[in-house]
Amino acid sequence: MSRTVCAPLDEETVRSLRAGDRVAMTGRIYTARDAAHKRLVEAMERGEDLPLPLAGQVIYYVGPAPAKPGAVIGPAGPTTSGRMDPYTLPLLERGVAGLIGKGSRSEEVKAALVRHGAVYFGAIAGASALLARQIRSSRVIAYPDLLSEAVRELEVEAFPLFVVNDCHGGDAYQAAREAYRRVR
Amino acid sequence: MRTIEVAEVRKKVGELLRHSAHSLPEDYLEAMRRARVEEQSPSGQEVIEILLENASYAEAETVPTCQDTGMAILFVEVGQEVRFSGGEIGAALQDATRDAYSDLRKSVVSDPLLRVNSGDNTPALIHWEIVAGDGLRISTLQKGFGAELMSRVQMFPPAIGEEGVYDFVLETIETAGPNACPPLIVGVGIGGSLDTVGLAAKKALLRPIGSVSEAPHVAKMEGELLDAINGLGIGPQGLGGFVTALAVHVEVLATHIAALPLAVNLNCSAPRRATLEL
Missing domain, CATH: 3.30.360 (Dihydrodipicolinate Reductase; domain 2)
Structure with missing residues (x-):
């Protein structure tokens, strides 16, 4: 059974989540992938204002497909999170509390999740058409020239996720692999 | 003319x-339906179920x-x-x-x-x-480049032999883990040269799931690699299970006496492939 969590995330929720938990997320989240991360981190280094809030917020690594006429958004599944690893520490230092993507994170990011109290969620990659049904609104708030890589504010409802890395050091991928590994 | x-x-x-873009090939859907029965991990079964549901929803709604x-x-x-x-x-x-x-x-x-x-x-x-x-x-x-990014090509000396081929393929899948969106289709190219080995691995992804190499020693390798990959425990989406790959297709090419070129091209669990003849 999945439990409902609200975005942005509060500290109590973050602390209560454990690797492997199924979660239905409702609330406001922001999208950013490779090119947007690069710009955000460069803007931070220059001391500029950012186009989105960070404290307690959830960042979803996605570049959605174009929406059909009348649709809120096109298919919108997660992209590979590891590519965002080099940009993730400064975001966690500024209080980002949740990350959504697919695939493994670096040891540095996993340690930073523990240090800063944040959670890395996985969404089912390739279930993009179904995931888009849980997005109620979508608005580009920065970098429209990046096309699908622009930063969007999304309202999601019961968005299905699983906790990959929790803030206590738990790792769902690692645990799952060990449980089903057969020696060759 | x-x-x-x-x-x-x-x-x-x-x-x-x-x-x-919105309609996945029937041989893949058939393989996923079989995998749903064969997979023993509850998370793995759930993922396969969701991916099949996504495929039929996308087809019905004509969305990618x-x-x-x-x-x-x-x-x-x-x-x-x-x-x-x-x-x-x-x-x-x-x-x-x-x-x-x-x-x-x-x-x-x-x-x-x-x-x-x-x-x-x-x-x-x-x-x-x-x-x-x-x-x-x-x-x-x-x-899709999630799986492409986890693909690898390397030039080896002949001495690595079949054992070295197995190790490289398994290491590639192990490193890819959940990133390449398993259940995977694994294309392996062996031989040729730097340029053609990658192309052979990619062409292997065009073969329908269930097809077997005509060369007996290559067919044997395909079967053994599939078993070994599915023993890694990664499972659908990396959530654990015995269905990490649906198929391994190996293509071999003539090569030079000095080398054993090797490429592994991964396809995610959404193989958008098709063929037309005019």
Whole structure:
């Protein structure tokens, strides 16, 4: 059974989540992938204002497909999170509390999740058409020239996720692999 | 000589690319239905169920199965008795790609260092082959790059032997883990040279799931690699299980006495591939 969590995330929720938990997320989240991360981190280094809030917020690594006429958004599944690893520490230092993507994170990011109290969620990659049904609104708030890589504010409802890395050091991928590994 | 109008090729290839963005091949769906029964991990079963539901929803709604509708890779086999008329065939194939991607995601940058989006998903990558006869056969692979990024090619000395091939393939899958969106289709190229080994691995992804190499020693390797990969425990989406790959397709090429080139090309669990003949 999945439990409902609200975005942005509060500290109590973050602390209560454990690797492997199924979660239905409702609330406001922001999208950013490779090119947007690069710009955000460069803007931070220059001391500029950012186009989105960070404290307690959830960042979803996605570049959605174009929406059909009348649709809120096109298919919108997660992209590979590891590519965002080099940009993730400064975001966690500024209080980002949740990350959504697919695939493994670096040891540095996993340690930073523990240090800063944040959670890395996985969404089912390739279930993009179904995931888009849980997005109620979508608005580009920065970098429209990046096309699908622009930063969007999304309202999601019961968005299905699983906790990959929790803030206590738990790792769902690692645990799952060990449980089903057969020696060759 | 047989004359083929490039406008017809443009129209047909455009339609094919558009269609396969939202409609996954039947052999893949069949393999996933079998995997749903074979998978013993509850999380793995759940993931396969969701991916099958996503596939039928995408088909019914004519929306892409995955937001990454990929880079278009075209394999063109042209009969040597074919003459193209009404324009240049290469340009027509780029036009077909542009047409198809008008409402699909634009995932191509024109330069790998400057990284500015080309705006229309061109260029498509086109591989040409001249064959006997007067036919035209075009296979398409719309390759998502989550799996492409985890693919590998390396030049080995012959001494690594079959054992070394196994180790490299398994290490590739192990490193890819959940990143490449398992259940995977694994294409392996062995032999040739630096340029052709990667192409052989990619062409292996065009083979239908369930097809087996005609060479007995290669067929044996395909079966053993599949078993070994599915013993890694990664499972669907990396959530644990015995279905990490649906198929392993190995293609071998003649090579030089000094080398054993090796490539592993991974396809995610959304193989957008199709073929048309004119």
